[in-house]
Amino acid sequence: MKENVIEISHLTKSYGKSRGVIDVSFNVKKGDIFGFLGPNGAGKSTTIRSMLGFLKINSGNIKILGMDSIKDHEEILKNVGYMPSEAWFYDSMKVNDVIKYAADVRRLDCSKEAAKLCERLKVDTHKKIKQLSLGNRKKVSIVCAMQHRPRLFIFDEPTGGLDPLMQKKFFELINEYVAQGATCLLSTHVLSEVDKYCKNAAIMREGRLTMLETPHIDDETFLSFYEEEEG
Amino acid sequence: MRSVLKRELLLNLKNLLIWSLSVGALGLVCILLYKSMEGEMKDMADAFSNMGAFSEAFGMSTLSIATLKGYFATEIGAVHGLGSCMFAAIIAINIISKEEDAHTGEFLFSLPLSRNRILTAKSLCVAIMLVLFTTVCTLFYLLGFKLLGEEMPLDLFFTFMVRQFLMNLEVAGICLALSSLTGKNRMGLGLGMALLFYAYDVMGRVIPDLKKYLFIGPFSYANASEIFTEAELPVTGIVVACGVLICGVLFAFWYYNKRDLAS
Numbered sequence: 001m002k003e004n005v006i007e008i009s010h011l012t013k014s015y016g017k018s019r020g021v022i023d024v025s026f027n028v029k030k031g032d033i034f035g036f037l038g039p040n041g042a043g044k045s046t047t048i049r050s051m052l053g054f055l056k057i058n059s060g061n062i063k064i065l066g067m068d069s070i071k072d073h074e075e076i077l078k079n080v081g082y083m084p085s086e087a088w089f090y091d092s093m094k095v096n097d098v099i100k101y102a103a104d105v106r107r108l109d110c111s112k113e114a115a116k117l118c119e120r121l122k123v124d125t126h127k128k129i130k131q132l133s134l135g136n137r138k139k140v141s142i143v144c145a146m147q148h149r150p151r152l153f154i155f156d157e158p159t160g161g162l163d164p165l166m167q168k169k170f171f172e173l174i175n176e177y178v179a180q181g182a183t184c185l186l187s188t189h190v191l192s193e194v195d196k197y198c199k200n201a202a203i204m205r206e207g208r209l210t211m212l213e214t215p216h217i218d219d220e221t222f223l224s225f226y227e228e229e230e231g
Numbered sequence: 232m233r234s235v236l237k238r239e240l241l242l243n244l245k246n247l248l249i250w251s252l253s254v255g256a257l258g259l260v261c262i263l264l265y266k267s268m269e270g271e272m273k274d275m276a277d278a279f280s281n282m283g284a285f286s287e288a289f290g291m292s293t294l295s296i297a298t299l300k301g302y303f304a305t306e307i308g309a310v311h312g313l314g315s316c317m318f319a320a321i322i323a324i325n326i327i328s329k330e331e332d333a334h335t336g337e338f339l340f341s342l343p344l345s346r347n348r349i350l351t352a353k354s355l356c357v358a359i360m361l362v363l364f365t366t367v368c369t370l371f372y373l374l375g376f377k378l379l380g381e382e383m384p385l386d387l388f389f390t391f392m393v394r395q396f397l398m399n400l401e402v403a404g405i406c407l408a409l410s411s412l413t414g415k416n417r418m419g420l421g422l423g424m425a426l427l428f429y430a431y432d433v434m435g436r437v438i439p440d441l442k443k444y445l446f447i448g449p450f451s452y453a454n455a456s457e458i459f460t461e462a463e464l465p466v467t468g469i470v471v472a473c474g475v476l477i478c479g480v481l482f483a484f485w486y487y488n489k490r491d492l493a494s
Contacts, residue, residue, distance in 0.1 A: 015491070054340050054492045077343035084341070088334035090242065104234040105342040144338070 002029040003066070005152055005183040006051070011060035013050050020046040022207045024060070028185060028200070033178055035194035035201030035215050036187040039226050042204040044187045045085065048156055052082060065151060078106065081145035085157040085187075087137040089129045095140055096125035102144040110147035117143045120169055134161040142170060146177065153177065153184040159193065171197050191222045232348045235339075239356035243322060251364045254314035255371030258307045262375030265302050293460045299381045300459045303372075303388075308455025311368060311395060315361075316425040316449070319399040322360050323406035324421030326353045327483070331414025331493040346488050350411075354480060357403050365396045384459075391458045398453040401472040402428065404479030411483040414493040446471055 006028035013020035021043035028034040038044050049055045051062055053073040062069035064076045089098045099118075103110040118125055121139045129137065138161050145153060153174065159167045174184055174197070186198060194201050194215045201215035203225050210225075294301035327350065330336040339349065369392050376383045406421050432450035435441040445451040445468070452468035 049492075052341060054337070056489065056491055074343050074345050077341065080341070082337075082341040084337040086334060086337075089338055090238075090335055091333075092242070101234060101238060102338075102342060105344060141338075 002031060004028065004063070005030050005032075005065055006034075006185065007061075007063040008047070008051070009061045011047065011050060011062060012058045013046055013055055014058055019043075019207045020055075021050070021204070021209075024204075024207075024209045026202055026209055026211060028183060030183050031178060031181065032200055033174065033184045033186060033198045035198035035212075036185055036204070037189070037191070037194060037201060037212075037222070037225075038204030043207040043209075044204050045156055046207075047204070047209075048082075048154055048185070048187060051154065052077070052080070079151045080154060081148065081150035081152070082154045083138075083141045083145040083156065083158050085160070087134070087141035089137065089140065091128070091130040093129050094125070095123060095127055095129065095132070098129060098140060099125070099143055099147065103147060106148050108148050113149060114143055114147040117146055117173070120173070121166060135163060135166070138162055139166065142173075146173060149177070149180075149182075151182055153182060154187075155184065156187045157189065158186070159188070159190065191217070191219065232344065232352045235344065235349060235352035236355055239326070239353055240359065243356060243360055246318075246322060247360050247363055250314065250318040251367035254311060254318070254364075255368040257310055257314070258368060259371040259375045261306050261310065262303065262372060262379060265299060265381070266379060269297070294456050299376075299379070299383055300387065303383070304391075304455035304459040307372065308391065308459075312398070312450060312453060312455070313425070313429050315364060315368070315395055315399050316402050316428060317422055318364055319357075319361055319403040320406050320421035320425040321418055323357050323403035324410050324417045326357055326407065327410040327487060328412075328414050328417060332416045336414070336492055340492055347484065350484055350487055354407060354483070357407065358400070361396060361399045361403060365392060365399070368392075387459050387461070391453070391455055394453040394458065397469070397472055398449045401449045401476050401479075404476035406479075408479040408482040408486070411487040411490075449475075 004027045006026075008027070009025045011024040012022055024043070024047055036044055036047075046055065050057050051064060051069060053069055053076075065079055067076050069076060093101070099114050100111075103114065117123070121142060123136070123139050123143060127136075129140070132140070138158070142158070145155070159170065162170060171193070174186075178184055186193065188194060195217075198215040201212045201217075202209050203212060204210075205225055294304050296302050296305055325332075330339055372388070376388075402425065405424070409417060409420065428449050431448045432445065432454070435445040435448065435451070436454075446465065449472060452465040452472060457465070
């Protein structure tokens, strides 16, 4: 049986009186591409940001790669490649400086992998960050998340802003890394991505999580999760 | 941590150059103007020393503006004090909060660094910036003295620069604590505080009832006229400054470690 790369049990996080996530529990196994669906504000980003230690959780336990998310925070981040939904970097820096900076902080020489990724994603490394469109910033973010060949990828709405060809290349890269033993948590609104690439999936709604029996659900079932919330 | 420190130093380099060259060059020009104003200064010195509380507030009752050390203490002392205080405030008040304000936080926080390491790198950056600022200004002022060819008591001059540096550290410590509180740009607050500290010191020297509380403000122990008249070492003010600095830094670490980071 495959080991759990992500183990979350009874995670609750609130922002003062506002709801964040309530009693969220799920596991992601090694080699999985796990689809994480849900409407805006359902709690997907809160769950991810709790996993990465950006947020202080109210209760529950999070284990990533067998390590405690609070105690082993730094060690976890060494093995995680995270791509946030909005790819912001220091405006005054050049693309190659940002990529090198991310590698330097990890004390790794990722130049070979970074060059490979930049070539495949057609990243112009000589431009300044402030000259880039959202899509191009996202490509830089992908390189930063992948260049150190992490054991776990966490992507928060990664394909927004990417053109269809880049989306295809992005998923090709994920599949290649997963084939080599990595695991991927993919937070998205795009049902077709989950249907095509994910092996398991869960949907969040109003801070609570429901595991889906299969990631291959039809549009109607998918939209019902959004509609019920509106009602 | 070294990479973060290097990045922070590069990001703040422009600010350092603008502020240190402006304050330093302004001080240098003022020093060089001394020669051309020397003749008129004698009359001005008599007038300025008889202006009651204001003469005392700006140190003109104890120091003659007609001498270089008196001129430096009253003119350049004020320019450097206010300029360096404002620089310390703007560097420190944004050093933490700018990541969340500019949405670069998620990139930085996703790198394998604890919050303590990030904050240590940022605090070191502030300290290094202040050392470099003080060094650049010191060199400008020394150049001024050399070009002028006038004698200047260097021991008192260096005491002044060291105490100004301590004042800058204290202001930076307060601003670092404030920067840890939110993820918003608080540049206005930093500049406002710098001006408030300066105004408090001037008021404290004009209003007799406030005089005994001067030690609370960061300008109290860095006052040029007191240093150049070799007044007694303001131990209480210096002890308070060290206490405020340590408390500010410790608070920043404590609070930054316990709060949620905005995206």
